[in-house]
Amino acid sequence: MKKRLSIIAPLLIILASNIAIAHEDSRQFVKLPKMMQKHMMSNMRDHLEVINEIVFYMANDQLDEAADIAESRLGMSSLKSHGAGHMAKFMPEGMRQTGTSMHRAASRFALRAQEGELLPAFNALSKVTSFCVACHAAYRIR
Numbered sequence: 519m520k521k522r523l524s525i526i527a528p529l530l531i532i533l534a535s536n537i538a539i540a541h542e543d544s545r546q547f548v549k550l551p552k553m554m555q556k557h558m559m560s561n562m563r564d565h566l567e568v569i570n571e572i573v574f575y576m577a578n579d580q581l582d583e584a585a586d587i588a589e590s591r592l593g594m595s596s597l598k599s600h601g602a603g604h605m606a607k608f609m610p611e612g613m614r615q616t617g618t619s620m621h622r623a624a625s626r627f628a629l630r631a632q633e634g635e636l637l638p639a640f641n642a643l644s645k646v647t648s649f650c651v652a653c654h655a656a657y658r659i660r
């Protein structure tokens with residue numbers, strides 16, 4: 519019991535300090551026209567859906583399906599359908615770059631997944647989600 523506490527206590531402290539950090543919102547506010555704001559949020563919900571489907575396919579060893587959906591809905595092939603070109607104009611440079619890096623990472627993931635090895639594919643997927651997290655930590659649009 520004591521041993522378990524000595525592991526849990528530091529974890530709780532780290533967790534609590536992260537929550538404290540999350541409360542002071544230091545994200546940069548990016549003002550978008552109302553329509554674009556809606557459009558971006560709907561893209562975002564689609565991004566999450568895609569990540570969920572990718573994880574599902576990977577759990578079922580369907581790496582080709584994971585690759586297809588990653589490239590067409592999140593990768594470089596998806597930029598046009600997202601209207602990324604229009605939105606990029608309103609974003610600060612750092613945000614634009616993080617967005618591009620995320621789309622590039624998704625295309626790289628698709629290539630890795632096509633090679634058929636689960637572990638390298640997971641590694642490539644974690645790069646994609648790291649860019650999601652990085653952008654969310656730095657920017658807000660409302």
Ligand code: HEC
Pocket residue numbers: 559560562563565566567569613614616617618620646647649650651653654657658659660
């Ligand atoms: C270039 C920056 C950027 C990238 C990359 C990014 N997001 Fe977002 N996302 C945002 C911003 C900004 C918001 C809105 C935050 C706010 O103002 O509330 C957001 C909001 C969201 C929301 C909330 C949608 C809603 O309707 O409430 C989800 C879900 C989301 N993102 C998922 C993702 C996922 C999954 C990825 C990666 C595959 C991702 N995002 C990549 C910037 C980004």
